[in-house]
Amino acid sequence: MSDHQQKPQSHHSPPATSGHINVFWDDGMLDHYTGEGVFDSGINPGFLEVLKKHLENSDRDQNMLSILKRGPISPFLSWLSSSAATVTEILSFHTQGQPPFLLQLKP
Structure with missing residues (x-):
């Protein structure tokens, strides 16, 4: 691909600015x-x-x-809010035997 051509963006999040990585986080x-x-x-x-x-x-x-927040790469990160994954989203990555364990919170 030449320097003048760009790959099309296929993600749903706003693109990170040049030299930045988007981080999705929820406490x-x-x-x-x-x-x-x-x-x-x-x-x-x-x-x-x-x-x-x-x-x-x-x-x-x-x-x-x-x-990530205070280390040497922190200037290159853009923080975006996120939310907990739905069961459907979890099943898209994990096997069906895992979600009950994955959905547990700390005791």
């Missing part, structure tokens, strides 16, 4: 309960004192959010 995303367990094998061997937090737990999510 409710921090309320998603990912559970505890043994996530490398999926099997609790029965002798662990403390089960691990899921890799995508709220502490990690808060740190990632902080890095």
